[in-house]
Amino acid sequence: MTQKAQGLSDRLCDAADNFIKHIGHIVMWGNGILILVIILQVILRYGFGKGLVMLEELQWHLYGLGIMIGASYALVTDSHIRVDIIQAGMTQKWKNRWELFGIIFLLLPFAFVIFDKSLDFFYESFRVNESSDAPLGLPFRWIIKCVIPVSFALLILAAISRSVRILNSMLKGRSDGNR
Amino acid sequence: EEKPVLLKVPTTFAAALPGLGTTTTWIAERIELASNGSLKMKIYEPGTLVAPFEILDAVSTGKVNAGYGISGYWEGKMPGSSVFSTIPFGPEAGEFLAWMYYGNGRKLYQKMYDDAGFNVHVIPCGIIAPESGGWFKKEINTVEDIKGLKIRYYGLGGKVLQKLGASVSLIPGGEIFAALEKNAIDATEFSMPAIDTRLGFYKIVKMNYFPGWHQQATLFELLINKNTWNSMSPSQQMLMEIICKAATADAFAFTEAIQAKAMVENVEKHGVQNKYYSKEILAAFEKAWYEVADELSTTSPFFKETWEDLKAFRSEYAMWTNYAFLPRGLDK
Amino acid sequence: METGDYFVIAMFLTFVGFLFTGFPVAWVLGGVAVLFTLIATISDTWFGTMTGLDYLTLGMSVNRIFKYMDNWVLVALPMFIFMGLMLDKSGIAEKMMESMQELFGKINGGLAVTVTVIGIVLAASTGIIGASVVLLGLLSLPAMINQGYSKTLALGTIASAGTLGILIPPSIMLVIMADQLGLSVGDLFMGAVIPGLLLGVLYILYILIFSWLKPSAAPISKDRRPIEWRMILDVFKTILPPVLLIIAVLGSIFAGITTPTEASGVGALGATILAWYNKRLNFSVVVDVMKGCFNTTAYIFAIFLGATTFALVLRCLGGDEFIERILTGIPFGPHGILLIILGCVFLLGFFLDWIEITLIILPLVAPIISTLGFSINGFGVVSNPELLWFVILVAVTLQTSFLTPPVGFALFYLKGVCPPEIKLIHIYKGVVPFIILQLIGLFLVIIWPELVTWLPAFVYK
Numbered sequence: 016m017t018q019k020a021q022g023l024s025d026r027l028c029d030a031a032d033n034f035i036k037h038i039g040h041i042v043m044w045g046n047g048i049l050i051l052v053i054i055l056q057v058i059l060r061y062g063f064g065k066g067l068v069m070l071e072e073l074q075w076h077l078y079g080l081g082i083m084i085g086a087s088y089a090l091v092t093d094s095h096i097r098v099d100i101i102q103a104g105m106t107q108k109w110k111n112r113w114e115l116f117g118i119i120f121l122l123l124p125f126a127f128v129i130f131d132k133s134l135d136f137f138y139e140s141f142r143v144n145e146s147s148d149a150p151l152g153l154p155f156r157w158i159i160k161c162v163i164p165v166s167f168a169l170l171i172l173a174a175i176s177r178s179v180r181i182l183n184s185m186l187k188g189r190s191d192g193n194r
Numbered sequence: 195e196e197k198p199v200l201l202k203v204p205t206t207f208a209a210a211l212p213g214l215g216t217t218t219t220w221i222a223e224r225i226e227l228a229s230n231g232s233l234k235m236k237i238y239e240p241g242t243l244v245a246p247f248e249i250l251d252a253v254s255t256g257k258v259n260a261g262y263g264i265s266g267y268w269e270g271k272m273p274g275s276s277v278f279s280t281i282p283f284g285p286e287a288g289e290f291l292a293w294m295y296y297g298n299g300r301k302l303y304q305k306m307y308d309d310a311g312f313n314v315h316v317i318p319c320g321i322i323a324p325e326s327g328g329w330f331k332k333e334i335n336t337v338e339d340i341k342g343l344k345i346r347y348y349g350l351g352g353k354v355l356q357k358l359g360a361s362v363s364l365i366p367g368g369e370i371f372a373a374l375e376k377n378a379i380d381a382t383e384f385s386m387p388a389i390d391t392r393l394g395f396y397k398i399v400k401m402n403y404f405p406g407w408h409q410q411a412t413l414f415e416l417l418i419n420k421n422t423w424n425s426m427s428p429s430q431q432m433l434m435e436i437i438c439k440a441a442t443a444d445a446f447a448f449t450e451a452i453q454a455k456a457m458v459e460n461v462e463k464h465g466v467q468n469k470y471y472s473k474e475i476l477a478a479f480e481k482a483w484y485e486v487a488d489e490l491s492t493t494s495p496f497f498k499e500t501w502e503d504l505k506a507f508r509s510e511y512a513m514w515t516n517y518a519f520l521p522r523g524l525d526k
Numbered sequence: 527m528e529t530g531d532y533f534v535i536a537m538f539l540t541f542v543g544f545l546f547t548g549f550p551v552a553w554v555l556g557g558v559a560v561l562f563t564l565i566a567t568i569s570d571t572w573f574g575t576m577t578g579l580d581y582l583t584l585g586m587s588v589n590r591i592f593k594y595m596d597n598w599v600l601v602a603l604p605m606f607i608f609m610g611l612m613l614d615k616s617g618i619a620e621k622m623m624e625s626m627q628e629l630f631g632k633i634n635g636g637l638a639v640t641v642t643v644i645g646i647v648l649a650a651s652t653g654i655i656g657a658s659v660v661l662l663g664l665l666s667l668p669a670m671i672n673q674g675y676s677k678t679l680a681l682g683t684i685a686s687a688g689t690l691g692i693l694i695p696p697s698i699m700l701v702i703m704a705d706q707l708g709l710s711v712g713d714l715f716m717g718a719v720i721p722g723l724l725l726g727v728l729y730i731l732y733i734l735i736f737s738w739l740k741p742s743a744a745p746i747s748k749d750r751r752p753i754e755w756r757m758i759l760d761v762f763k764t765i766l767p768p769v770l771l772i773i774a775v776l777g778s779i780f781a782g783i784t785t786p787t788e789a790s791g792v793g794a795l796g797a798t799i800l801a802w803y804n805k806r807l808n809f810s811v812v813v814d815v816m817k818g819c820f821n822t823t824a825y826i827f828a829i830f831l832g833a834t835t836f837a838l839v840l841r842c843l844g845g846d847e848f849i850e851r852i853l854t855g856i857p858f859g860p861h862g863i864l865l866i867i868l869g870c871v872f873l874l875g876f877f878l879d880w881i882e883i884t885l886i887i888l889p890l891v892a893p894i895i896s897t898l899g900f901s902i903n904g905f906g907v908v909s910n911p912e913l914l915w916f917v918i919l920v921a922v923t924l925q926t927s928f929l930t931p932p933v934g935f936a937l938f939y940l941k942g943v944c945p946p947e948i949k950l951i952h953i954y955k956g957v958v959p960f961i962i963l964q965l966i967g968l969f970l971v972i973i974w975p976e977l978v979t980w981l982p983a984f985v986y987k
């Protein structure tokens with residue numbers, strides 16, 4: 016690869032990572048809203064003796080959104096949990112090789128399968144305009160189901176970006192593959 | 195020409211629960227022998243393959259070729275679907291099966307899935323005896339006592355109590371005990387006496403009310419992916435139908451057989467009082483139920499169609515009910 | 527052995543092999559599952575095996591992932607993480623820890639004992655293993671490191687005390703177990719109390735003895751003051767607000783006033799108000815906490831995503847039958863069979879989440895246990911005392927398993943909130959003594975089943 020191509024791909028990776036981070040920085044406030052929703056429910060339940068199924072469901076909608084979208088964010092910030100016992104003694108070159116291997120043969124296939132299959136899953140729900148199973152629950156269950164394909168598309172984007180960076184740094188012979 | 199078929203069957207109730215879970219095991223133990231090995235069934239405990247509420251999606255899309263449970267679990271996808279599992283003030287097992295097999299029941303049941311675009315073949319597969327009408331901490335003497343009650347109640351019956359001013363939730367079976375103990379709920383229903391006993395409600399609440407006005411009979415279903423069903427030979431299909439009918443008889447007999455003993459034990463060993471709802475309360479429940487059914491008819495076309503058909507069947511059957519049976523229970 | 531068995535064994539080995547490359551646990555779990563689906567499909571097509579596993583079947587993992595999303599119990603997890611991060615980033619947690627240990631005076635290890643006690647209180651209020659480990663780690667690790675505690679003692683204490691949460695009621699694990707076996711949740715909760723407290727006491731004794739033998743590993747705070755009324759009053763003043771918060775949150779769950787989810791939300795808001803009251807709250811702290819909470823929750827759940835797919839594939843390959851054959855072919859007497867069953871549970875704890883293990887093992891072995899003829903004293907009150915005792919043994923074993931290297935979910939969660947200079951190997955070393963304590967506790971419950979059955983009999987007499 017020429018230097019120019021590398022520069023371009025670096026910029027594309029930056030753009031992808033920044034995009035994911037921006038989404039994360041918006042979605043992360045969901046936890047703040049979650050606190051408020053829970054407080055509202057507590058006030059209603061203990062102050063007015065009312066429990067609202069809708070509020071309870073809204074809680075897991077917010078939580079579900081956070082945990083799923085977060086997967087790609089945690090990949091960009093490189094904070095997924097690793098067993099770093101052997102890795103600690105590896106050279107950077109081998110670390111990069113294993114990382115690239117892992118992304119291509121473990122992460123990407125997994126992310127692709129879930130992404131592909133979740134499209135059907137979402138569509139089936141959308142088709143029958145699924146709502147909550149509870150009589151007084153939230154309508155439009157397919158909206159939250161749609162979070163699965165979206166979050167795994169972001170995860171695939173983050174994984175590709177990360178692998179391009181590692182590839183670049185391996186080609187350049189740089190020792191720093193992680194950002 | 196016939197190929198051996200292995201049905202992988204995720205279920206909605208633990209196999210340990212009498213009547214709710216034992217029926218699938220009963221079938222699985224017999225089908226292989228009866229079919230000379232051409233049909234096999236592998237039963238998966240709830241959640242081991244997919245969670246109960248995901249079974250319809252998994253079977254319809256072919257991720258798994260069969261599933262077992264009750265139609266009430268698909269309320270979110272087809273509002274009113276519980277009508278094929280149990281109906282408040284609805285038929286007892288005999289009348290329910292009469293409508294299902296010799297009325298329009300089965301036709302409408304399959305039509306519900308077809309119209310909603312689910313690629314499944316449904317077979318009624320097990321029916322159980324009446325459930326108990328609930329466990330209460332305090333006596334229920336008037337309809338006023340329902341108002342403000344925090345109660346766990348299933349399906350359409352829950353909607354009825356909600357209408358009468360109760361705050362109704364549908365906590366999963368395993369969490370009811372803790373909720374009762376911590377006063378998160380004042381009352382609950384789960385299933386029949388023999389099953390409720392296993393969950394230990396008698397340790398906290400001592401008043402077990404009858405009759406189970408909301409669940410006089412509960413029908414279970416075997417869902418088979420339609421492609422799988424169509425690939426089966428006529429003899430395999432026939433055998434599935436027959437074994438499900440046999441399972442229906444067996445589940446009914448079994449659940450009828452084990453309740454009285456549990457009720458006696460509740461009284462003698464655990465100090466439980468078995469109570470019977472007053473006529474006034476039952477009348478109020480029934481009135482509220484017809485209001486609920488009317489509301490549901492306006493929002494769900496297939497419920498309306500099914501409900502009208504069932505009502506027609508029942509009004510004809512009423513002649514028989516009125517003359518055929520001996521008075522029983524507390525009417526005697 | 528059947529073909530499926532080779533697949534199952536190969537899948538476990540591949541998983542462990544890839545794990546040590548240092549690639550994230552979550553993706554190793556998910557990737558190995560996809561890889562073995564491919565292998566099974568090829569094998570079915572060309573080599574005549576009958577696993578029935580293919581791309582379509584693998585699609586069930588999406589339904590399973592959704593089951594983690596619509597789980598209202600787990601909503602408490604990000605909230606407890608938020609509470610922990612807020613107390614940590616606003617400096618309240620460290621101050622509280624430092625003050626509380628002053629009450630231990632000249633005794634080495636006072637801080638570690640404080641952490642354990644808080645761990646037990648936490649355990650009595652949440653039933654989610656990830657939540658208590660992460661919260662405890664955030665609250666107490668910085669304080670312990672600052673005071674010069676040995677990393678291993680600090681990490682071992684946090685991991686083990688944090689894991690007690692799945693044993694001491696309320697415990698979601700026990701709820702699911704009761705559901706599986708049609709047992710009374712009340713019996714299981716009461717049955718777990720004494721074994722759980724017993725383990726807590728063993729931890730505390732160990733910490734005190736170890737710190738006495740090796741004071742340098744658990745130093746006393748430098749600016750320690752002698753115990754006197756004035757000091758106690760000071761301590762009281764410092765810790766009162768955060769302790770009140772924790773008592774309010776945990777106490778309300780324990781008293782049954784609120785659900786864990788409600789309490790966790792109140793706790794998160796309470797911690798924010800506390801930070802504001804102490805003039806530590808500003809926009810950048812809020813952003814930091816939001817980012818940290820979002821990120822931490824995500825990598826904990828990523829493991830669930832991978833694990834649920836792994837478990838699905840394992841089950842489709844016949845993992846259940848494999849375990850069944852091992853368990854039903856055991857030639858020893860009742861106690862031998864019991865130990866082998868517990869051994870299997872322990873080993874599975876290396877690879878699978880407790881939900882999966884509970885689902886696989888319990889329905890399988892419960893009928894076996896009833897036939898072994900243990901006569902367990904139920905004091906005439908507990909119905910099915912054998913099964914109750916057995917389930918509690920399984921629960922203790924699982925809890926031990928989560929603490930045990932190389933694959934221990936509690937260890938991973940703790941690693942997630944540690945500063946980067948702390949490596950997994952430190953955590954591994956730290957938990958070893960506590961695993962031994964766990965085994966001692968397990969042994970005591972095996973030889974004295976009354977430790978389990980007495981309390982439920984007493985309470986529900």
Ligand code: NA
Pocket residue numbers: 648649650651652653654690691692693694695696697
């Ligand atoms: Na707990």
Ligand code: NA
Pocket residue numbers: 875876926927928929930931932933934935
């Ligand atoms: Na482990």
